[in-house]
Amino acid sequence: MPQQINSFPQVATIAGTDSGGGAGIMADLKTFQARHVFATAVVVAVTAQNTLGVQASKLMPQTLIDAQFQSLAADFQIRACKTGMLGDSNHVRAVAANLKKYDFGPIIVDPVMIAKGGATLLNAEAIHTLKHELVPLATLITPNVPEAQTLTGQKIEKKADFITAAQMLQNLGAKNVLIKGGHLDLPQANDYVLLSDHTGFWLTAPKSATKRTHGTGDTISACITAELARGADLATAISISKKYVTATIAHSIQVGHGHGPLNHWAAQKEGLSFENI
Ligand SMILES: Nc1ncnc2c1ncn2[C@@H]1O[C@H](COP(=O)(O)OP(=O)(O)O)[C@@H](O)[C@H]1O
Numbered sequence: 001m002p003q004q005i006n007s008f009p010q011v012a013t014i015a016g017t018d019s020g021g022g023a024g025i026m027a028d029l030k031t032f033q034a035r036h037v038f039a040t041a042v043v044v045a046v047t048a049q050n051t052l053g054v055q056a057s058k059l060m061p062q063t064l065i066d067a068q069f070q071s072l073a074a075d076f077q078i079r080a081c082k083t084g085m086l087g088d089s090n091h092v093r094a095v096a097a098n099l100k101k102y103d104f105g106p107i108i109v110d111p112v113m114i115a116k117g118g119a120t121l122l123n124a125e126a127i128h129t130l131k132h133e134l135v136p137l138a139t140l141i142t143p144n145v146p147e148a149q150t151l152t153g154q155k156i157e158k159k160a161d162f163i164t165a166a167q168m169l170q171n172l173g174a175k176n177v178l179i180k181g182g183h184l185d186l187p188q189a190n191d192y193v194l195l196s197d198h199t200g201f202w203l204t205a206p207k208s209a210t211k212r213t214h215g216t217g218d219t220i221s222a223c224i225t226a227e228l229a230r231g232a233d234l235a236t237a238i239s240i241s242k243k244y245v246t247a248t249i250a251h252s253i254q255v256g257h258g259h260g261p262l263n264h265w266a267a268q269k270e271g272l273s274f275e276n277i
């Protein structure tokens with residue numbers, strides 16, 4: 001009898017590494033593993049980083065970016081992918097060109113700009129390039145409040161501002177929008193979702209009083225990528241991912257001396273299976 005080939009959902013992160021293990025590709029890989037998908041990665045940048053900040057970083061040569069995409073496309077069936085730290089204009093352009101060339105399924109664009117410690121992860125010129133060349137390719141864009149404000153010019157303070165900014169991001173070409181509200185000084189972590197059919201909904205969770213939030217944006221976007229690859233519809237993938245990131249923040253682990261990393265085992269710790277968190 002021929003051996004049955006087990007097709008396992010395969011995903012890709014296209015982003016930067018974090019030597020401290022809390023954010024970027026490292027957070028993505030931990031999330032993918034926890035959410036039962038097979039993780040692959042295109043390394044765009046390498047950072048020397050820990051929970052105290054980014055000490056150094058370097059962007060990969062563009063030929064190596066192209067080669068990594070080619071390697072993945074030649075051997076894997078990538079069902080969904082996400083982008084993170086892209087560094088500069090040329091690298092945003094190179095990633096956009098590869099995402100047009102290869103079908104990696106739904107594209108989740110996390111428009112990472114500044115690390116929690118304040119380091120710039122996307123320069124000013126690259127913001128313009130991202131807005132015009134990568135955002136139009138996005139199945140879903142997942143900015144935090146400062147990133148959404150930068151991309152739209154819309155100040156975000158109250159609920160109506162989230163809705164206006166989300167509509168502006170759709171006008172830039174993103175099909176669906178998730179604006180994450182974790183940066184606002186509120187007792188709740190409120191996020192707003194605007195879907196391609198123009199319906200919107202809020203996601204709300206209690207805000208944990210902790211500074212162990214390094215990699216929250218990476219984790220929620222990686223979880224959405226994983227859930228889409230496993231077959232969920234977008235609204236369900238986003239709702240599951242909000243629950244997952246909330247659990248990883250609420251059950252924090254003591255690692256490092258600054259903005260600590262999340263607990264990617266949190267769902268298991270709560271006795272929640274990967275299907276029903
Ligand atoms: N202290 C917190 N407690 C609970 N949820 C949080 C907390 N901080 C952020 N979140 C949630 O984590 C996700 C990402 O957070 P946010 O800080 O807004 O974006 P980013 O990590 O990209 O800067 C969002 O769902 C947000 O609501």
Ligand SMILES: Cc1ncc(COP(=O)(O)OP(=O)(O)O)c(N)n1
Nearest residue numbers: 016023024115116214215216217218
């Ligand atoms: C390589 C790399 N990518 C992304 C980030 C951003 O992480 P962080 O500052 O914790 O913010 P969120 O992931 O929560 O948006 C990074 N620091 N390094």
